[in-house]
Amino acid sequence: MNTEIRARKDQLIQGWEVVIGLEIHCQLNTQSKIFSGSPTAFGAEPNTQASLIDLALPGTLPVLNREVVNKAVRFGLGIDAEICRASVFARKNYFYPDLPKGYQISQMDDPIVGKGHLDIVLEDGTVKRVGVTRAHLEEDAGKSLHEDFAGMTGIDLNRAGTPLLEIVSEPDMRSATEAVAYAKTIHLLVRWLGISDGNMAEGSFRCDCNISIRKPDAPDFGTRCELKNINSFRFIERAIEAEVERQIDLIEGGGRVIQQTRLYDPNKNETRAMRSKEEANDYRYFPDPDLLPVVITEAQIEQIRSELPELPEARRSRFVEQYQLSEYDARIMNGARELADFYEDAVKTAGISQAKIVANWVMGDLLGALNKAEKELADSPVTPTQLGGLVARIADNTISGKIAKVVFTEMMQGNGESADDIISAKGLKQETDTGAIEAIIKEVLATNEKMVEEYRAGKEKAFNGLVGQIMKASKGKANPSQVNELLKNLLNG
Numbered sequence: 001m002n003t004e005i006r007a008r009k010d011q012l013i014q015g016w017e018v019v020i021g022l023e024i025h026c027q028l029n030t031q032s033k034i035f036s037g038s039p040t041a042f043g044a045e046p047n048t049q050a051s052l053i054d055l056a057l058p059g060t061l062p063v064l065n066r067e068v069v070n071k072a073v074r075f076g077l078g079i080d081a082e083i084c085r086a087s088v089f090a091r092k093n094y095f096y097p098d099l100p101k102g103y104q105i106s107q108m109d110d111p112i113v114g115k116g117h118l119d120i121v122l123e124d125g126t127v128k129r130v131g132v133t134r135a136h137l138e139e140d141a142g143k144s145l146h147e148d149f150a151g152m153t154g155i156d157l158n159r160a161g162t163p164l165l166e167i168v169s170e171p172d173m174r175s176a177t178e179a180v181a182y183a184k185t186i187h188l189l190v191r192w193l194g195i196s197d198g199n200m201a202e203g204s205f206r207c208d209c210n211i212s213i214r215k216p217d218a219p220d221f222g223t224r225c226e227l228k229n230i231n232s233f234r235f236i237e238r239a240i241e242a243e244v245e246r247q248i249d250l251i252e253g254g255g256r257v258i259q260q261t262r263l264y265d266p267n268k269n270e271t272r273a274m275r276s277k278e279e280a281n282d283y284r285y286f287p288d289p290d291l292l293p294v295v296i297t298e299a300q301i302e303q304i305r306s307e308l309p310e311l312p313e314a315r316r317s318r319f320v321e322q323y324q325l326s327e328y329d330a331r332i333m334n335g336a337r338e339l340a341d342f343y344e345d346a347v348k349t350a351g352i353s354q355a356k357i358v359a360n361w362v363m364g365d366l367l368g369a370l371n372k373a374e375k376e377l378a379d380s381p382v383t384p385t386q387l388g389g390l391v392a393r394i395a396d397n398t399i400s401g402k403i404a405k406v407v408f409t410e411m412m413q414g415n416g417e418s419a420d421d422i423i424s425a426k427g428l429k430q431e432t433d434t435g436a437i438e439a440i441i442k443e444v445l446a447t448n449e450k451m452v453e454e455y456r457a458g459k460e461k462a463f464n465g466l467v468g469q470i471m472k473a474s475k476g477k478a479n480p481s482q483v484n485e486l487l488k489n490l491l492n493g
Contacts, residue, residue, distance in 0.1 A: 011174045011175050012216060013213075013244060013248070014248055015215070016213040016214065016215065016244075016248055017174065017213065017214055017215065017216045017218075018174055018175060018176075018211065018212075018213055018240075018244050019171050019173075019174065019211070019212045019213070019214065019221050019222070019224075020171065020173040020174065020175075020176075020178070020179045020209060020210065020211055020240060021168070021169050021170060021171035021172070021173070021209075021210040021224075022167075022168075022169045022173070022179060022182060022183060022207055022208070022209055022210070023166060023167070023168050023169075023207070023208040023210070023226075024166070024167040024169075024183065024186055024205070024206070024207050024208075025140075025164050025165075025166050025205075025206045025207070025208070026164065026165045026166075026167060026186075026190050026195075026196050026198070026204070026205055027040075027140065027162050027163065027164055027196055027203070027204040027205070028068055028071045028072070028163040028164070028165055028195055028196055029071075029194075029195060029196050029197055029204075030065055030067050030068055030071070030163055032065060033054065033065065033139070033161035033162055033163065034062075034064070034065050034068050034105075034137070034138075034139050034161055034162070034163035034164075035053060035062030035063060035064060035065070035105065035139060035161055036051045036053035036054055036062070036063070036161055037051065038050060038051040038053075038054055038161060040162050040163075042199075042202045042204075043202075044158055046145075046154070046156035046157075046158060047155075047156060047157050047158060048158065049158040050142075050157040050158055050160055050161075053161070054100070054157055054160045054161045055100050055157065055160075056100040056101035056102075061290050062105065062288075062290055062291060064089075064291060064294065065163065068137060068163040069112065069137070069294055069296065070300075070304060071163075071165070071193075071195040072112045072113060072135065072137055072165055072195075073112070073113075073296065073300070073301060073304050074193050074194075074195055074304050074307075074308065075113060075135060075165060075167075075189075075190065075193060075195055076112070076113035076114075076116065076135065077301070077304060077305050077308060078189055078192075078193050078308065078311060079113075079116035079117060079118050079132050079135075079189070080116050080117060081113045081114055081115060081116025081117075081132060081135070082113070082114030082115055082116070083112070083113060083114070083296060083301055084110050084111060084112055084113070084114055084296070085295065085296050085297075086110065086293045086294065086295050086296075087107060087110045087111060087112040087136075087137075087293065087294045087296075088107065088108075088109065088110040088287055088293050088294075089105050089106070089107055089137075089287070089288045089291040089294070090105075090106060090107060090108045090109070090285045090286060090287050090288055091103040091104070091105060091106075091285065091286055091287075091288050092104045092105075092106045092108070092138075092283045092285055093283055093284045093285075094283055096141065097142075097144060097153065097155050098141045098142035098143055098144050098155055098156075098157065098160065099141050099142070099160075100142070100157065100160065104138060104139060104141065105138060105139050105288055105291070106136065106137075106138035106139075106166075106285075107136035107137055107138065108136075108285040109285075110293075111134040111135065111136035111137075112135070112136060112137055112294065112296075113132075113134060113135035113136070113165075114134055115131065115132065115133065115134070116131075116132040116135075117129050117130065117131050117132060118130050118132060118182065118185055118186065118189070119185075119313060120178065120181040120182050120185045121181065121185075121331070122177065122178065122181055123177065123181075125327065128172075128178065128181075129172075130169055130170065130172045130173060130178075130182050131169065131170030131172055132167060132168070132169055132170070133168045133169065133170050134168050135165055135166065135167045135168065136165070136166050136168075137163065137164070137165060137166075138164050138166060139160070139161045139162070139163065139164065140159050140160065140161065140162040140163070140164045141159065141160060142155055142156055142157040142158070142159055142160040143155070143156045143157075143158075143159050159203070165190075165195070165196075167186060169182065171210065171212075171221065176236070176237045176238075176240035176241050176244075177237070179209065179236060179237070179240055180233050180236055180237050183207055183233060183236055184233060187200075187205055188312055188335070188336070189311075189312065190205070191336065191337065192309065192311070192312055192336070192337045193308070193309070194309075194337075200231045200232055200233075201231070203231065205231070206229050206230065206231050207229075207230045207231070207236055208226055208227065208228050208229065208230070209226065209227040209230060209236060209239060209240055209243075210224045210225070210226050210227075211224060211225055211226075211227065211240055211243045211244060211247070212224040212225070212247070212257070213244060213247050213248060213251070213257075222247075222257060223256070223257040223258065223259050224257075224259060225243060225247070225257065225258075225259065225260055225261070225262050225271075226260075226261045226262065227239050227240070227243060227262050227263070227264050227271060228261055228262070228263055228274065229263075230264060235264060235266055238264070238266065238269060239264035239266075239271065242264065242269055242270055242271055243262065243264075243271045246270070246271060258276070259276070260273050260274070260275065260276050261273075261274045261275050261276075262274055309337065312334050312337075315334050315340055316330045316331060316333075316334045317330075319333055319334065319340075322352075322355075323347065323352065323355035323356070323359070324355065324356060325355065325356065325359055329356075329359050329363070332359075332363055333359060333362070333363075336377070338377055338378060339362070339377055341384075342362065342377060342380075342384050343358065343359065343362050343384075345384030345385070345388070346358045346361075346362065346384040346385075346387045346388040346391070347388065348384075348388065349384065349385050349387075349388025349389055349391075349392065350387075350388040350389070350391040350392045350395070351392060351395065353395070354391050354392065354395050357391050357394070357395070358387070358388065358391050361387060361390070361391060361408075362387070365405070365408055366380070366382060366387065369382075369408075369412050373412070381411065381412050381413065381414035382408070382411045382412060383416075385418075386411050386416075386417075386418060386419065387408075387411075389418050389419040389420065390404055390407055390408060390411070390419040391404075392419075393407075393419045393420070393423065397430060397479060398423065398429055398430055399419075399423060399428055399429065399430050400430050400476065400477075400478075400479065400480055401480075402471075402476050402480075403423075403428050403430060403476055403477065406426075406428065406476075407419050407422045407423060407428065410422045410426075428477070429477070430477050430478070430479050434482065434486065437474070437478050437479065437482050437483060437486055438486050438490070440470055440473050440474050440478060441470055441483070441486055441487055441490055442490070443473065444466060444469045444470050444473055445466070445490065445491075448465075448466060448469060451465050451466050451469075452466070452491065455491060456491070463487070463488075463491075466487060466491075467480075467483055467484065467487065470483050470487065471483065
């Protein structure tokens with residue numbers, strides 16, 4: 001049995017193979033909409049950010065936002081995809097209250113981004129390549145509001161015309177876990193590239209899941225159902241698992257899966273039918289006569305390529321090689337571009353030999369303190385230079401690790417003081433003078449004769465007790481390694 005077949009069999013659920021493809025709708029973070037000058041900021045009063053073009057009043061004409069094209073190309077280069085040199089906008093016809101025109105301007109035959117791929121890392125550390133079929137530009141629809149209107153529906157058209165990049169994967173995923181890993185990797189990438197804020201709570205990043213099941217030896221895919229507009233990674237996983245269970249129960253009970261669009265109800269943890277699944281011809285696509293083909297030159301592509309940041313996987317590999325980080329630590333440090341930048345800036349101050357120690361401080365003390373204070377990294381009171389300076393003072397024995405915690409707590413107050421300023425102002429410099437430390441040790445030994453006797457009788461715990469007393473007597477300033485060495489010499493002398 002070859003590796004691929006074995007892997008497929010290992011992932012079977014009740015004897016069925018799950019086939020998953022995702023369509024991710026990513027709002028691009030331009031200042032204005034895709035075809036009008038209306039602002040795209042989230043949270044404005046309903047219908048205050050919808051222009052005559054967004055409202056589709058007669059006689060209005062769309063004008064393409066150039067920056068939307070640049071951001072789409074940026075994404076395409078980020079997934080090593082084909083970039084269509086001449087892409088075409090089409091009208092996708094359907095009637096819905098939040099779509100004033102009666103059609104959505106989208107792309108069908110010539111998407112701006114063609115075939116590409118993305119490597120995802122699974123929980124066991126293995127890497128799987130997922131194909132990306134296409135990524136096309138389109139305008140977002142408005143929003144239907146139900147909660148505040150008894151028996152009626154309100155329409156907010158602020159979102160209408162917000163630029164969307166719809167990223168369509170190949171049906172390469174075989175479990176909910178793989179689907180979540182893929183969605184998280186896309187989410188990381190669009191934020192890393194600076195093309196979207198990826199805010200799932202605000203609808204900037206939404207996911208449709210296409211799911212089918214089949215027996216592992218079946219030559220064709222089963223009938224698929226699409227789960228619409230899922231806006232959290234946890235719900236993606238739960239929704240897929242619920243739909244897979246539904247399809248298995250349906251088929252094994254003698255029924256058959258009908259191709260349809262479904263919604264996921266997180267409260268009941270079940271999916272329910274929304275409408276029969278449309279085919280492309282149901283939308284009556286045709287080229288939009290108001291928009292010319294978008295022609296992208298080689299010079300434009302190369303200009304965008306030159307502005308790309310180092311991509312997440314490349315930077316992770318470099319962190320492992322250059323800074324000797326473990327794979328786990330490197331992935332944590334590359335969990336967001338701003339975190340990776342923070343880490344590298346701190347290492348520049350601390351010195352490359354302290355790269356691992358800096359990583360420990362970032363992952364532990366810094367992120368922990370920010371989480372406790374309910375702050376984002378962008379709002380961190382501690383700068384990379386401050387943290388790097390703190391680690392440098394540990395490395396040169398100016399302060400101990402314990403004293404460093406005190407200095408860090410002071411830094412978190414947000415006064416902007418460096419480690420050196422705090423150490424000097426509070427008299428926290430570590431005592432490294434051998435004579436001074438030895439005097440403290442002798443005084444502690446003289447007042448703790450019982451612990452000395454216990455140590456010499458073979459009780460190792462007594463040694464730790466003596467170290468604690470010495471550190472207390474020195475107010476935490478004695479160098480711990482010197483304390484250990486001198487104490488052993490005196491006890492064994």
